[in-house]
Amino acid sequence: MIDTNRTAAAGILALDQGTTNTKAIFLDPATGQVLASASRPVGIAFPRPGWVEQDAEQLWSATLEAAQECLAAVDATPAAVSISNQRESVVCWSRSTGEPLGPVLGWQDARTAAWCVGLAAARPDAAELVRRRTGLSLDPMFSAPKMRAALDAAVAAGADPDDVALGTVDAWLVRRLTGVAATDAGNASRTLLLDLETLDWHPELLDLFGVPAAALPEVRASDAGFGVTLGEGRLPAGVPVAAVLADSHSALYHHGCTEPGTGKATFGTGSSVMTPLAGLERAPEGIATTVAWQAGGAVTYAREGNIVATGSALDWMATTLGVPPGLSGGAFLTALAADVPDAGGVAFVPAFSGLGAPYWDRDASGVLTGVTGGTRREHLARAALESVAHQVADVVEAIESDGRVRLAVLNADGGATASGLLMQTQADLLDRPVEVSDVAEASALGAALLAARTLGLPTAHPAPGRRVVPTPDAVTTRGPARAAWAAAVARSRGLAVPATD
Numbered sequence: 001m002i003d004t005n006r007t008a009a010a011g012i013l014a015l016d017q018g019t020t021n022t023k024a025i026f027l028d029p030a031t032g033q034v035l036a037s038a039s040r041p042v043g044i045a046f047p048r049p050g051w052v053e054q055d056a057e058q059l060w061s062a063t064l065e066a067a068q069e070c071l072a073a074v075d076a077t078p079a080a081v082s083i084s085n086q087r088e089s090v091v092c093w094s095r096s097t098g099e100p101l102g103p104v105l106g107w108q109d110a111r112t113a114a115w116c117v118g119l120a121a122a123r124p125d126a127a128e129l130v131r132r133r134t135g136l137s138l139d140p141m142f143s144a145p146k147m148r149a150a151l152d153a154a155v156a157a158g159a160d161p162d163d164v165a166l167g168t169v170d171a172w173l174v175r176r177l178t179g180v181a182a183t184d185a186g187n188a189s190r191t192l193l194l195d196l197e198t199l200d201w202h203p204e205l206l207d208l209f210g211v212p213a214a215a216l217p218e219v220r221a222s223d224a225g226f227g228v229t230l231g232e233g234r235l236p237a238g239v240p241v242a243a244v245l246a247d248s249h250s251a252l253y254h255h256g257c258t259e260p261g262t263g264k265a266t267f268g269t270g271s272s273v274m275t276p277l278a279g280l281e282r283a284p285e286g287i288a289t290t291v292a293w294q295a296g297g298a299v300t301y302a303r304e305g306n307i308v309a310t311g312s313a314l315d316w317m318a319t320t321l322g323v324p325p326g327l328s329g330g331a332f333l334t335a336l337a338a339d340v341p342d343a344g345g346v347a348f349v350p351a352f353s354g355l356g357a358p359y360w361d362r363d364a365s366g367v368l369t370g371v372t373g374g375t376r377r378e379h380l381a382r383a384a385l386e387s388v389a390h391q392v393a394d395v396v397e398a399i400e401s402d403g404r405v406r407l408a409v410l411n412a413d414g415g416a417t418a419s420g421l422l423m424q425t426q427a428d429l430l431d432r433p434v435e436v437s438d439v440a441e442a443s444a445l446g447a448a449l450l451a452a453r454t455l456g457l458p459t460a461h462p463a464p465g466r467r468v469v470p471t472p473d474a475v476t477t478r479g480p481a482r483a484a485w486a487a488a489v490a491r492s493r494g495l496a497v498p499a500t501d
Contacts, residue, residue, distance in 0.1 A: 011035060012451050013070065013239075014080035014254045016444035017063055017085045017169055018247060019106070019269040020044065024066035025444050026074045029452035032460035033078060034441065036073035038066040039394050044106065050113065051351050052106035056091050059104065059169065059178050064232060071234040080242035081229060083105075083173055084250040084443045088143050091172040092150035095165040095215075098175060101154040105146040108270070110353040112145035113362045126208060133195050133202055135282070135289030141306065143168060144192035144209040151215065164215050171217040177241055178227030181217040184244040185299070187290035188219045196280055196289065199299065217336050220244075221294040223454040243451035248272035248304070249292050250446030254462060255411040258300065263338035263399075263407045265392050266442070267414035270356070273306040273395040275405055276300055278335070284401045286358030295450060303405060305357030305395030310388045313350030317384035321377050332420065334419040336381035344379035345370035347488035348387045349470045355492065358398035364492045370484070388416065389425040390485040396430060411435045412464075413442035420468075428474035429481065437465045 016023040019042075026036040040062035045053045064249050071078070088107035093100050096491045105111070120126050121233055127138045136142055138378030147166045155161050167175070168191065171183040177379045188194040188201075193211060195202040199219060206213055221224065223243050231237030245253060248266050263275030276292055283303045292302040309316075311330075318329030321336070347369045349355075368383070378460045392410075400406055410430060416422055417436045439445060439462070452459050487497045 001375050006379055011074070011076065011078055012080055012082055012448040013067060013235075014082045014084070014444040014448035014451075015063055015173065016068060016247065016441065016447075017059055017083070017173060018443070019086045022059065022066050023441060023444055024070040025441050025448070026070050026076070026078065027445065027448045027452075029339055029432040029449065029457050029459045032462060033177060035443070036070045038067045038069035038073070045103070048111070053103040053107040054089070054106055056093065056100035056104050056172060062171065063173060064235070068213075068234045072119055077236055078239055080240050080455055080456065081177065082243045082245075082447035083170055083198040083241065084245050084247045084447040085169040085173065086244045087168065087186070087187060087248065088141055090143050090146040090150050091167055091169060092154050093165050093172065093175070093339070094159070095163050101164060102150055102157070102161050104169070105150055108353060109146060110140045110362060112140040112149055115149070116140050116145055116195055123208070129204065129208065130390075133205060134189070134192050135196050136190070137286075137288070139356075139360055140362065141308070141356060142190060142192045144205070144211060147211050148209050149190070151211065161212075162214070165217075166211065166215045167217045170246070172215075174226045174241060174244065175230050179230055182220050182226050183217040184222040184246070185219055185291045185294040186222055186249045187244070187246045190246065194219065194291075196291065196301070199291070199294065210275070223295040223450055232425045243447050245293055245447040245450060247443040248274055250443040251413050252276070252292055253450060254442045254446035254447070255413070256462065257411060260405060261408060261470040262411070264411035264413065265378070267310055267388065267412060267416035269311045271310040271388070271392060272304055272416075273307075273392055273399065273414045274302050274304040275399060275407060276302050281404070284398055287395070288357070293450070298375070303399050305398060307391045307395060308354070308356040309350040309352050310391060311414070312352070313348070313387055314384055314416060316350065316352070317348070317380060321380060328415070330416050330419045330422070333381040333384055334421050336378045336419055337385055340376070340378040340382055343383040343386055345372070345484075346361035346368050346379045346383040347484055348376055348380070349492040350387055350489050351492050355489070357395050359489070359493065361493050363494070367488060367492045369488045369491055385419065385422045386425055386481075388422060389429050390482070392426060393414065393429040393482070405434070409433045409435050411437065411440075413437040415440070423468045426472065427468045427470045429478060431470055431474065431478060433470075434468045435465050436468060438463060
């Protein structure tokens with residue numbers, strides 16, 4: 001049970017474990033003021049093509065160090081801890097000792113792509129079973145194939161199969177913070193193992209992927225409580241971990257997007273476009289149905305499209321073009337791209353490990369098209385920024401394709417939103433306003449707000465962001481721009497190029 005007798009004055013310690021760094025913020029929920037913040041970078045390894053790994057102990061130590069620095073700055077005991085986290089990444093550890101049994105297999109990891117193809121060939125009903133039960137595609141981005149690979153590797157290295165624990169990053173952090181083996185329903189819905197109707201691990205899916213139920217954490221509501229801290233350094237024992245949300249879901253909650261017709265895009269390493277639903281329903285092809293959160297005794301479902309490479313695409317292009325030390329990739333590309341009116345016919349499809357939503361084509365290859373002798377660095381920079389906006393537009397169009405959902409405004413958060421040029425391009429391609437959050441910690445703040453409400457503490461509504469509206473001339477440029485992008489995607493996928501006027 002969560003102790004609701006703690007005072008609001010202490011605030012919420014929000015931990016946000018992301019793909020490239022871990023953040024900690026100390027929030028006064030009544031005012032919405034962030035009283036302190038800290039962050040630590042985390043490494044990513046690419047040991048083979050398509051493989052993406054991280055170190056589980058580093059994820060934990062970065063989380064603990066950021067939390068300790070944050071608490072030192074405010075010199076206060078938090079009323080509760082909340083967690084938001086990168087999704088789909090898999091951690092394998094010893095149930096008895098808590099020690100990792102191998103590397104974290106990152107959400108971008110595609111080592112199981114061939115395995116997924118083989119499963120679909122061996123079980124022609126597998127893809128439809130997965131889609132019907134979980135709302136997701138049979139794709140290596142999701143957790144279950146990686147869980148199977150991590151389990152096999154741990155056992156091959158000598159681990160006792162009965163001692164192996166498997167979970168997403170939230171479960172790993174909860175285990176280290178409290179000793180409890182639990183995950184929230186939203187994170188669990190990203191594994192290919194959770195039945196969206198029962199909100200529990202489904203036996204047929206466990207059998208399909210060869211993942212033992214005993215290795216998995218308990219599925220809990222996002223606000224159910226996840227134990228109390230064991231105590232380490234400045235983080236005292238006995239503080240409740242009151243709420244857990246996956247990072248994209250947490251950002252949606254922070255934006256206040258709780259009703260159909262509202263939605264957001266998170267511009268991170270990859271991107272998530274998500275909109276809540278009135279109930280559980282099947283999404284159009286290429287789009288997922290997922291649990292946004294389970295809170296207050298109710299389940300909020302959502303449609304979502306996951307893009308594999310957006311921020312990472314900007315970083316790759318910036319590095320390729322020679323970004324100066326100390327300057328972010330997005331800022332560098334924006335400054336370059338501002339010197340040209342358009343991309344000069346260049347299109348960039350960053351299919352580094354294939355394409356995610358709405359295509360789900362792991363055989364797609366990264367391509368640059370339209371390059372001529374007159375192409376300059378500025379054109380390449382603009383093409384990289386446009387690639388992000390086009391991918392988001394692809395997902396929004398797919399989400400809306402059956403006419404059941406329409407987003408009047410797209411809320412935006414994440415590091416790349418600092419690029420005014422990118423946000424303007426996004427509004428122009430979507431032909432609707434983009435509401436850009438003014439806070440850099442949307443993922444952390446969403447889970448913190450849920451934790452505060454779970455404790456019955458007063459909470460302030462997030463301040464509105466800046467609104468970017470389509471430019472008047474976008475009506476004439478939008479169609480040709482989208483057609484050129486579709487042609488580049490077709491080339492990336494090895495398909496026939498659509499005819500253009």
